[in-house]
Amino acid sequence: MTSMVVGSNLLVDLLSGPRPAEWASLREAAEGRLEGRDLPTTKDEAWKYTDLKALAAIPFGAAPRATVDISAYLLPEMVGTRQVFVNGHHAPHASCASAVPAGVRFLPLSTASEACHALGSVKNGLTPELFEDLNSARFEDGAVILVPKNLKVALPLHLLFLTRADAPVAVFPRVLVVLEPGAELELVEEHLGEGTYLSCPVVEVRIGEGAILRHERVQRESPEAFHIGTLKAEVGRHGQYHSRTLSFGARFSRQHPWVRLAEGAEGTLDGLALLDDQQVADTHSFMHHAEPNAVSHQLHKCIVDGKARAIFNGQVRVAPGAQGTDAKQQSRNLLLSETARVDTKPQLEIYADDVKCSHGAAVGQLDPEELFYLESRGLNADDARNLLTYGFAADVLQRVPVASVRRALRQLVMARTQAASLGVLA
Amino acid sequence: MLLIKNLTASINGTPVLKGIDLEIKAGEIHAIMGPNGSGKSTLGKVLAGHPAYEVTGGEVLFEGRDLFSMAADERARAGLFMGFQHPIEVPGVSNSSFLRLAYNKKAEAEGRDELDPLEFDDFIHEKIKLVAMREEFLDRSLNEGFSGGEKKRNEILQMAVLEPKLAILDELDSGLDIDALRVLGDAVNRLQRADRALLIITHFPRILETIQPHYVHVLSGGRILKSAGKELALELEERGYDWVLEASAAGGAR
Numbered sequence: 001m002t003s004m005v006v007g008s009n010l011l012v013d014l015l016s017g018p019r020p021a022e023w024a025s026l027r028e029a030a031e032g033r034l035e036g037r038d039l040p041t042t043k044d045e046a047w048k049y050t051d052l053k054a055l056a057a058i059p060f061g062a063a064p065r066a067t068v069d070i071s072a073y074l075l076p077e078m079v080g081t082r083q084v085f086v087n088g089h090h091a092p093h094a095s096c097a098s099a100v101p102a103g104v105r106f107l108p109l110s111t112a113s114e115a116c117h118a119l120g121s122v123k124n125g126l127t128p129e130l131f132e133d134l135n136s137a138r139f140e141d142g143a144v145i146l147v148p149k150n151l152k153v154a155l156p157l158h159l160l161f162l163t164r165a166d167a168p169v170a171v172f173p174r175v176l177v178v179l180e181p182g183a184e185l186e187l188v189e190e191h192l193g194e195g196t197y198l199s200c201p202v203v204e205v206r207i208g209e210g211a212i213l214r215h216e217r218v219q220r221e222s223p224e225a226f227h228i229g230t231l232k233a234e235v236g237r238h239g240q241y242h243s244r245t246l247s248f249g250a251r252f253s254r255q256h257p258w259v260r261l262a263e264g265a266e267g268t269l270d271g272l273a274l275l276d277d278q279q280v281a282d283t284h285s286f287m288h289h290a291e292p293n294a295v296s297h298q299l300h301k302c303i304v305d306g307k308a309r310a311i312f313n314g315q316v317r318v319a320p321g322a323q324g325t326d327a328k329q330q331s332r333n334l335l336l337s338e339t340a341r342v343d344t345k346p347q348l349e350i351y352a353d354d355v356k357c358s359h360g361a362a363v364g365q366l367d368p369e370e371l372f373y374l375e376s377r378g379l380n381a382d383d384a385r386n387l388l389t390y391g392f393a394a395d396v397l398q399r400v401p402v403a404s405v406r407r408a409l410r411q412l413v414m415a416r417t418q419a420a421s422l423g424v425l426a
Numbered sequence: 427m428l429l430i431k432n433l434t435a436s437i438n439g440t441p442v443l444k445g446i447d448l449e450i451k452a453g454e455i456h457a458i459m460g461p462n463g464s465g466k467s468t469l470g471k472v473l474a475g476h477p478a479y480e481v482t483g484g485e486v487l488f489e490g491r492d493l494f495s496m497a498a499d500e501r502a503r504a505g506l507f508m509g510f511q512h513p514i515e516v517p518g519v520s521n522s523s524f525l526r527l528a529y530n531k532k533a534e535a536e537g538r539d540e541l542d543p544l545e546f547d548d549f550i551h552e553k554i555k556l557v558a559m560r561e562e563f564l565d566r567s568l569n570e571g572f573s574g575g576e577k578k579r580n581e582i583l584q585m586a587v588l589e590p591k592l593a594i595l596d597e598l599d600s601g602l603d604i605d606a607l608r609v610l611g612d613a614v615n616r617l618q619r620a621d622r623a624l625l626i627i628t629h630f631p632r633i634l635e636t637i638q639p640h641y642v643h644v645l646s647g648g649r650i651l652k653s654a655g656k657e658l659a660l661e662l663e664e665r666g667y668d669w670v671l672e673a674s675a676a677g678g679a680r
Binding site: 367368369370371372373374375376377378379380381383384387388390391392393394395397398422 | 474475476477478497498499501502503507508510513514516517518519524527528531532535567568584588
C-alpha cells in the first residue's frame with residue numbers, strides 16, 4: 001500500500017460528509033483545488049521532515065456534538081468573554097459573552113451573517129495548503145471577532161476549542177478576527193482535547209491602520225491528536241500583530257503562520273514547543289515585509305526530549321521597495337536526549353537594499369558553564385539541569401500579557417521540565 | 427580552613443596548575459595576584475569544582491575534608507562560595523526565587539529551617555541594603571540584562587545570602603566603577619568574620635585597598651612565585667609583575 005493511495009482515501013473520507021450550506025463559494029473553490037490532490041509526502045520539500053503516513057492510516061469520521069464540563073478550562077480574566085467549541089460545534093451553554101463591550105462582535109460563525117464577514121478574504125497570493133482548503137471545504141463553526149474603530153478592549157477574549165471523541169474524528173475550527181483602525185485586542189486561542197482526532201484550524205486576521213492585536217495561541221491537544229493549523233494575518237499601516245504559539249500537545253503538530261506587514265507595521269511570531277516521546281512539531285512560518293519600514297521579530301524555541309523531533313522553517317521575504325525593513329529571526333533549540341532531533345532552516349529572500357535582517361539558529365545541549373554556575377550555588381546536577389531547561393522555556397512565557405494564562409503555562413512548563421519541586425515560582 | 431598541597435591540574439590535557447601549596451586559616455584574607463594567563467582563575471575554578479578541569483595531583487582539604495571527594499554542589503553546601511568573573515544569565519527564573527532556592531538548599535544541608543517566600547522576602551530586603559541593590563533587581567530574571575557591575579553586585583548579594591565559610595572572589599573588580607567597587611568591597615569586609623576566610627583573585631591591586639589582605643601571593647605559570655604581606659600589593663602596583671617573574675627565573679624571588 002503506498003502512501004499516495006492511503007492519502008487519497010483520507011481526503012475522500014474527510015470530504016465524504018455533506019457540504020455545509022453557508023459560504024458556498026469559498027467551499028466550492030476549496031473543493032475545486034482539492035480535486036485530484038493527495039496528501040503531501042516527504043518528497044515535497046515543505047514536508048520533507050514530516051511523514052503523514054500515520055495520519056493517513058486513521059479513518060477519521062465526522063465529529064458528533066457533545067456536552068462537556070469546561071469548568072477546569074475557564075480563565076478568571078475571561079469568565080464573561082469566551083466562546084467555546086466542542087468537537088467543532090459551538091457550545092452555547094459553555095460560552096458566555098456577557099462582559100464583551102458594546103460594539104464588539106464576538107460570535108459563533110453559525111450565527112454570523114455571511115454577507116458581513118467575508119471568510120477567505122485574507123489572501124497571501126500563495127496556493128492554499130491542502131489542510132487550509134480542507135478547512136474551507138468542511139468547517140462547521142468557529143468565531144467571528146470584530147472590534148470597531150479606536151475601541152481598545154480591556155478584557156482579553158478567550159476562544160476554546162475542545163475535542164473529545166471515542167472514535168477518531170476530524171474538526172475544522174475557523175476564526176476570523178477583524179480590527180478596525182485604531183482598535184486594540186488581546187485574544188487567547190486554546191486547543192485541547194482527549195482521544196485520537198485531527199484538528200485543522202484556520203485563523204484569518206485583518207488588522208487596520210494603527211490597530212494592535214496580541215494573540216496567544218496555546219496548543220495542548222491530546223497526545224494522540226494531530227494538529228495542523230493555518231494562520232493568516234494582514235497588518236495595515238502602523239498596525240501591530242504580536243503572536244505567540246505555544247505547542248505542548250499532539251503527537252504531530254504543524255503550524256503555518258503567515259504575516260503580511262504594510263508600511264510601518266510591526267509583527268511578532270514567537271513560538272515555543274516542548275516535545276517528548278515520539279512527538280513531532282513542525283513550524284513553517286512566512287513573514288512578508290511587503291512595504292517599507294516594517295519591523296518583525298521571531299523567536300522560536302524548542303525543547304526536544306525522547307525521540308521527539310522539531311522542525312522550523314522560517315521564511316522572511318522583503319519585497320522590492322520595502323526599504324527600511326528591520327527583520328529579526330532567532331531559532332533556538334535545546335536537545336535533551338541523544339535521540340531527539342531538530343531541523344531548523346531560516347530562509348531569507350531580500351529584494352530591497354536598505355534593510356536590516358538578522359537571523360540565527362542554534363541547536364545544542366545545556367551549557368556546562370551555566371550548569372556549573374548553578375551547581376556552585378548548591379543545586380545538584382538534576383536541579384540545575386531542570387532549572388535551566390525551565391528558564392529556557394520560561395523566557396518565551398515572560399511576555400504573555402494575561403496573568404492567569406502566563407501562570408498556567410509556567411506551571412505546565414515546570415511540570416514538563418521537572419522544575420516544579422524547585423519552587424522558583426513564588 | 428583550606429589546605430592546598432602540591433596541587434596540579436590541567437585542561438584538555440594541558441597542565442595549568444603546576445604544584446600549588448597554600449594554607450588559608452579562619453579569619454584570614456588572602457589575595458592571589460598575577461598576570462593574565464597565570465592560572466589564578468583556574469585555581470578558583472578547580473577549588474569550586476569546574477568540570478572542565480582535571481585535577482592531576484596533590485590534595486586539598488576544606489575544613490579537614492577531602493575537597494575533591496565532593497561534587498561542586500556539595501562543596502557549595504559545605505560552605506565554599508565562588509563569586510564568578512562572568513556570572514551567567516538565566517532568563518525566566520527570578521533573581522529572588524533563585525536566591526531563595528540556593529538559600530534553602532544550604533539550609534536543608536545544615537539542618538536549619540527553610541524560609542517560605544514571605545520569610546525570605548524580609549530576609550532578602552535586609553541583604554540588598556548591604557550591597558545597595560535596587561529592589562527591582564530581585565524581580566528580574568537572574569542576571570538577565572544586568573550590566574557587568576550589576577552582575578558583580580548580585581554575586582556579592584548571593585555571598586551575603588549564603589554566608590559561606592570560604593569565599594573565593596574571582597576578579598570582583600572587573601567591570602566595576604570606583605564607587606561600586608567601594609560599596610562591594612565594604613560589603614565583603616562586613617561579611618568577613620573570625621570563622622570565615624576570603625580568597626581574592628585579582629589582576630589589579632586596586633581592590634586590595636578596600637579589602638585588605640593579610641597575605642598576597644603572586645601566581646605565574648601555574649606556580650606561586652612569591653608570597654608576602656599586603657605591602658606586596660603596593661609594590662606590584664608600582665612595579666608591575668615583571669620583576670617577580672625575573673627574580674623567580676633567577677631563582678631569588680622566594
